[in-house]
Amino acid sequence: MQPIRISEKLSIGAQPTEGEFALLASQGFKMVINARPDAEDAAQPGSATEQTAAEKAGMAYAFVPVTGAAITDADVFAFKSGLRQAAGPVFAHCKTGMRALTLHALGEVLDGHMEADDVVSFGSRHGFDLAGAKAWLERRATQKPQVKGFYDPRTFSIQYVVTDPATKRCAIIDPVLDFDEKSGATATTQADAILAYVGEQGLTVEWILDTHPHADHFSAAQYLKAQTGAQTAIGEQVVAVQKLWKGLYNWPQLATDGSQWDRLFAHGERFKIGSLDGSVLFSPGHTMASITYVIGDAGFVHDTLFMPDGGTARADFPGGSAKALWASIQAILALPDETRLFTGHDYQPGGRAPRWESTVGQQKQSNAHIVGHDEAAFVALREARDKTLSMPKLILHALQVNIRGGRLPEPESNGRRYLKIPLDALGGAAWDDAA
Known part of the structure; x- marks a missing residue:
């Protein structure tokens, strides 16, 4: 596993082994982004194992699992957020690095830092075919509504x-x-x-x-x-x-x-x-x-x-x-x-x-x-x-606002608004034992 440097902040690569996370940390990486869904093959460590290994090595960890055909705006946003929040260089991977680079390239286009027509050549410079990313952008441009x-x-x-x-x-x-x-x-x-x-x-x-x-x-x-x-x-x-x-x-x-x-x-x-x-x-x-x-x-x-x-x-x-x-x-x-x-x-x-x-x-x-x-x-x-779920913590607060179209209670004589919480109104609900 040899990281491919994309920018000062980002490098990508193939699936690391569990033992390679300490090596990544020694190379100066501060965060790992895993773009690979669990159970793609029997040899991959899996997200829980990766997170433990990354944190043990002193790195932050984010899990943005994608498949090429099902990437969404939310995935691109999550990848960009990981890069933005990282305290230093990021190593992003999937099985080969293709999906990690795809998420990065899509984010660059959506942020206006790269033209859609430049995506394929950008991928080629790093040894990857990003024709799928270009097709994703073309489909997105024709979707109605946005x-x-x-x-x-x-x-x-x-x-x-x-x-x-x-x-x-x-x-x-x-x-x-x-x-x-x-x-x-x-x-x-x-x-x-x-x-x-x-x-x-x-x-x-x-x-x-x-x-x-x-x-x-x-x-x-x-x-x-x-x-x-x-x-x-x-x-x-x-x-x-x-x-x-x-x-x-x-x-x-x-x-x-x-x-x-x-x-x-x-x-x-x-x-x-x-x-x-x-x-x-x-x-x-x-x-x-x-x-x-x-x-x-x-x-x-x-x-x-x-x-x-x-x-x-x-x-x-x-x-x-x-x-x-x-x-x-x-x-x-x-x-x-x-x-x-x-x-x-x-x-x-x-x-x-x-x-x-x-x-x-x-x-x-x-x-x-x-x-x-x-x-x-x-x-x-x-x-x-x-039967195992406790009620949402805001159900009794929120419904009295939301059945009025989002209107808060009217101010009382002292200028303050008050919510009214009925006791024992939702009998039979499971209790939330969390502190």
Whole structure:
């Protein structure tokens, strides 16, 4: 294994043995990025072994597993983030170094440091054929809509800006309002990052869309509406969620007609983002009100399907149903195989970097909760797993905000806002024993 120097910060190479990590550290490397999925062949050490060896040698470690055909913007972002955060030179590898160099080259193009037409010659200078990277860039340039994901590590959530490149009009999907339950503090850090991107790209926000009332983060829909003037929307079954939680919160003054949003979407309803067509799939199961937005060749599924290695979302919230979730998943998987699917959470299975984009075809081939299961087996798996899960730490905080379209409680006479937490309202949930 001989590192190939690409820049002052980056070298790439083939798979190192477990014993070669100390050698890499002695050569001055401060971080290892592993771009190789586990179990590609019996001889590779695997990510857990690599991480232990890297840290024992005093190096940081990042796991960005990719295959050439399935690289996404999230993978490129994770690779760039590793390089940016490293305290010194980085050694990145896969089996041969090809995928590591591909991720780097794609990042250079997306950052404007290299032209797409120069990718193949750049690869040739280092002994690699990057024709696949050039093809990836060409495919990406023709995709409609353009999708930018924003990952929030506090809640493992992904927020999206979905843009029509022809008109520069966009929608924001499932934005996060920052909340610290320990101090009660709120902030707009995540939403402001989205607004900064919108400004940098010269976009006009037409819609602020929620897929459902979220249980693990506050919605920034109202804040973004105030900043942009865009319409807010959610699925029409939100009224059923409002009625359920009105009782749990003992909240007689809560309006349960969905009037907190500008538009309530019915199943099959269509809308526009610039010149792009959007439509709505009713996708109950995780909640009674969950919907999927299908915009061009992209579907936004939030808490219905996770990445294939993460399986599917829980279905044990009030009004949830594993049987309904199975039916919703089948409707999503009936879309064309090439449809891009964007999930709303990623919990980084195996310690890999966050990912959020797959395709219908990939989900059908490898989703951990779907492949090899019929409805009965899925329901049994989902219900058994849900019994072991504690409730999200923010569910009782977030729902009273999110069933009002992201509005915080009104200030009381002293000028402060207060949340109301019902005790013993979610009986039967597993306890989280973590301190």
